[in-house]
Each structure stands twice: as structure tokens, then as C-alpha cells.
């Protein structure tokens with residue numbers, strides 16, 4: 001295991017970033033309370049970007065408003081997302097800067113309970129104590145910030161979750177994972193994989209092999225490198241590798257075949273100084289994306305490709321075909337959402353950005369790479385999911401949140417893509433429902449790839465409540481099998497994970 005990627009190096013990089021943060025005078029007043037924004041009152045969808053009703057939430061028995069829990073579905077559905085946006089009359093001006101709240105929906109015996117807790121990060125605890133925001137975030141500059149000593153001082157732990165080793169990890173992408181009790185969701189502290197890795201970035205999209213091995217990465221975009229983590233099914237670090245010369249484009253996610261890890265450095269690169277981390281990135285419309293492929297069994301074995309300019313948050317599955325070519329699915333777009341869209345939402349404005357498209361990419365063994373197809377149908381596609389038992393294999397079905405709505409700036413449908421025939425089936429929740437990521441849960445003992453359920457939350461703007469929906473993945477066009485309702489509205493979140501009852 002190479003250990004060159006020292007904590008000191010990360011601190012140095014981050015210090016460089018914060019030293020730069022004193023420059024522009026774009027300052028202040030970027031933040032204010034939500035209700036001060038014109039239009040926020042008249043737009044029901046803004047409910048999705050208000051703070052959670054309380055830092056700790058509990059509903060022991062969610063109201064069943066439709067159907068019944070399918071037989072065989074038992075376990076815990078975890079989710080994470082930004083949930084605290086305002087302090088002392090100031091509002092963060094980028095969605096990704098809200099402090100994280102983790103949710104657990106325990107499903108079993110025809111009953112569903114909900115627990116939600118703010119992750120007690122060191123940032124959250126310090127700010128609770130003083131009653132104001134103390135540090136700038138990814139896209140929000142705070143006036144008179146306190147000095148920071150490392151990435152975890154600004155860690156909001158708000159992006160995803162990973163149940164592993166008897167705990168639940170709350171994930172961000174710029175710093176450590178946070179350890180939580182997987183039942184009570186109480187925060188235990190930061191996760192240190194090895195003493196020399198304390199405070200290292202651990203991204204929010206780990207990939208789990210069919211044998212339970214977890215792969216993830218952390219990015220140091222200031223110094224053009226990433227660190228790769230290999231973790232045993234029980235949660236022990238069993239390998240790591242520093243990859244140098246990875247261009248400093250914002251890498252949010254990656255994809256994985258049986259044999260390879262695939263990283264794409266997009267055309268959204270660190271090029272300049274800025275008030276916030278995000279301001280240091282620039283969209284370079286003529287800059288190709290750089291693809292880096294490494295072999296899982298020999299991380300020194302690396303090959304590279306170019307792809308046309310682009311940016312993406314999320315990948316579907318990836319696999320090697322019989323020729324040794326690597327193929328993967330990706331929700332590809334530009335940097336409009338992270339640069340402008342996620343800020344517009346916080347102001348109660350509908351983002352004016354290009355939608356992300358579902359694209360299929362091939363990396364030829366011969367060295368050529370191309371985007372083979374881009375789906376123009378059904379507008380935006382995001383939050384791609386597939387049957388985890390097919391990780392790294394040629395899977396037929398991909399599930400996305402999609403379609404566009406005139407009623408709100410998010411998507412109202414769950415879509416199922418048959419990648420063999422190109423057919424798309426869908427369930428549209430309706431104009432008054434904002435749909436969040438749905439996970440595919442394989443039916444225990446199931447044989448077909450789509451034998452299972454899609455589980456996900458949605459925000460109903462009429463009832464002003466969050467719902468938990470269960471769809472039959474083989475027949476999602478028939479609508480939900482079960483819908484449970486919370487007595488409150490949760491702010492919209494990002495990603496989830498499933499822990500089945502064994």
C-alpha cells in the first residue's frame with residue numbers, strides 16, 4: 001500500500017484553497033432567510049428546500065395510505081441529504097451546503113417506522129453552540145469564518161450512506177465518512193480507515209462488489225490525484241493506492257466492471273482562485289474528459305482515454321464485453337446544475353439548465369473511446385440504479401428518476417430502461433409529487449433481473465408530506481404496491497442504501 005498521500009498534503013492543499021478564499025468581494029448578502037426571497041411563498045415546490053422541521057425526528061408507525069407491504073420485503077432503507085440551511089438569519093446559497101440529516105425507514109411486519117437525525121459533525125456542533133455559520137462551504141461564502149485545520153472542519157456529511165461493519169457511514173466527498181449507530185442514527189465520530197489516512201477524502205459513491213468488497217476513492221483535485229480504497233465486506237481497509245496525474249476535474253462518482261475501476265475527470269476543472277471551492281472550478285467547453293481505467297487486481301495497471309467535453313454526477317452499471325471493451329451507462333450533462341441550478345433552487349428560482357441525458361459509452365481495448373448513444377427522450381435522467389447482484393456485469397435494466405414537470409423544477413417519474421430493446425416503462429407520480437432516488441431491492445430468492453422492488457421517497461406538495469413508495473420493478477407502470485406517509489415534509493435529499501434483514 002503506497003502511503004504518499006499524507007494528511008499533511010491534504011491540509012496543505014486545503015490551506016491553499018482557504019488562503020485563496022479571501023480574494024473576491026462577492027461577499028455577503030448572498031445569504032438571507034428563505035422567506036425573504038420573492039416568490040418563495042407562492043411556489044409550493046420550495047418546500048423541498050426548507051430545513052427539516054426538527055434536528056431529530058421519529059415516527060414509530062408511518063401511515064399506510066395505499067396498498068400493503070409486499071411479502072419478503074424486510075430491512076432498513078437509509079437516506080441522506082442536506083437538511084439545515086439557515087442560522088442566525090442567514091441561508092446557505094448552495095443546496096449542497098446544507099448540513100446532513102440521515103434517515104432510517106425500518107420496514108417489516110406490515111409496519112414502517114422513520115427515524116431522522118442531523119449528523120453531529122464537528123461543524124454542526126460548533127455552529128449549534130455559537131448559533132451562526134462559522135465556515136464557508138462548497139458554494140457558500142460565510143463572512144468572518146473561523147480558521148480551519150482540515151477538510152473535516154467543513155464536512156457536512158450530507159450526501160449518501162453506507163451500512164458496513166455493523167455501523168452506518170454518513171458520506172460526503174471532501175472529507176471523512178462519519179460513523180453512526182445503524183439503529184439509533186446517533187453520531188459516533190469520524191471514520192479513520194488507517195492512522196495515516198485520518199481526515200482523507202472518502203467519496204459518497206462507494207461501489208459494492210457481489211462478494212461484498214467495497215471500492216471507493218477520494219479526490220485531491222488541487223494536486224491532480226485520487227486515492228483508491230479497497231475495503232473488506234466487514235469494513236476493514238485491505239488496500240489503497242494513490243493515483244497521480246488525474247486531472248483536477250470534479251469527480252463525483254465512478255463505475256466498476258468485474259475487473260476494472262473507471263474514473264472520468266470531466267471538463268469542469270480547477271483553474272483559478274475563488275471565494276469558495278466551487279468558484280475555483282471552471283467549465284471548459286472545449287476540454288475533453290479524461291478517462292482513467294485501473295485493474296482491480298493490479299492498481300498499477302492503468303490505461304487512459306479521451307471522451308468529448310462533459311460533466312456527470314452519476315453512473316449506471318459498467319461491464320466488459322466479449323471483446324474486452326468496457327461499456328458503461330452514465331447520466332451526462334454539463335456543469336449548469338452544480339454551478340447555477342443548485343444555487344437558483346435555494347433562492348426559490350427554477351434553474352435554467354440543460355438536462356442530463358442517459359448516455360452509453362464504450363472504451364475499446366484498442367484505445368478508442370466514444371459515446372455510443374445519448375437518449376433524448378423523457379428529458380432529464382438522474383439517480384441511475386440497477387440490481388446490485390449484477391454489479392460489473394451486462395445488466396439489462398436501469399432505473400432512473402426522469403421526465404420533467406411544469407409544476408416544479410424536479411422530476412415526477414420513475415423510469416425503467418430496457419437496455420436490450422430500448423423500451424422505457426414508467427410510473428408518473430403526478431405533477432404535485434417530487435420524486436427522489438429509488439433503490440432496486442432484489443426479491444430474496446428471485447431469479448429474473450427485474451424481480452424485486454423499487455423503494456424511494458417523494459415529496460407531495462399538496463399534502464406537504466414526505467412519502468415512502470414501494471413499486472414492483474417488473475411492473476412499475478402499474479403504480480405503487482404500497483405508499484406510507486410521514487406527518488411532516490422532509491427536505492429533498494440525495495442518496496440512500498438498503499440493509500436487508502437477514
Ligand SMILES: [Fe+2]
Pocket residue numbers: 159204205252253313314494495
Ligand atoms: Fe451523488
